[in-house]
Amino acid sequence: MPRESLRTYTLLPLVLAAGAAPALADVTPSDPPLEFRSFTPVPVDPSVIRDAGDPGVERSTEPAVHPDSFGSLGVAMFADRDTSAFINTGGDVSVHRGPGSTDLGANVNGSGNVLGSWDEYLATDYNFIQVVWWTENGEDFLPLGAEIGGEPALFLGWRFGGGEAVRFLNWVQSVDLIRATVGLSDDGGTTVSAFDITGAFTNPWDATDVGLSLAAAGLGINYIITQYEYNAIPAPSAAGVLTLAGLLAARRRR
DSSP states (O other), X not given: OOGGGGGSOOOBOOOSSSSOOXXXXXXXXXXXXXXXXXXXXXXXXXXXXXXXXXXXXXXXXXXXXXXXXXXXXXXXXXXXXXXXXXXXXXXXXXXXXXXXXXXXXXXXXXXSEEEEEEEEEEOSSOEEEEEEXXXXXXXXXXXXXXXXXXXXXXXXXXXXXXXXXXXXXXXXXXXXXXXXXXXEEXXXXXXOEEEEOGGGOOSSOOSOEEEEEEEETTSOOOEEEEEEEXXXXXXXXXXXXXXXXXXXXXXXXX
């Protein structure tokens, strides 16, 4: 499927759980599509999306996510605002941060399983979390003909933190989101069309992303990647300690 076919859809304010839809700014794909910062599209294995050895990412800020944190991942489909279902049979599956993959359950619209992965990375002046969902055998998440209780499933959505949100370190008082981006691929991540979805969130960010949909059924999407760039705001008592830690780390790098 041509890459351009992924760049013609408007973000829809859909929610998986009951309640009001999030307030969304107009989301228009850029031309050319946005690039993920510090991200090079690769075939399916997300373990290569690491900062080690990547000259584009400097570990000069402080980690904010707890090293033993879990965060839940799922993939959803929508018939309308009030009718939705999980595509992965596991629902919101708790996934430990780090490389590799976690089985999120069978793809109800195919014959294989849905996999997922997430982790925190540090850039020069901000932190970011990347989350990846993909089908193990390259099948669509949402082919034409998929149904929810006899109704056609029309749109594809992703869920991060809906069942279990990211656990931050104790020094973090709040998190301010700088930029959020989602990428869709029909070739396992080799080529990705990216969209800015920052307007779907408010600050402070609660480290969740649920209820949004950007792709219609039948586009062949088999890989989703989201990136959340943020500043972790320390509690007042922790600010001085972090400043000293940063100075010591800078001294060690010289």
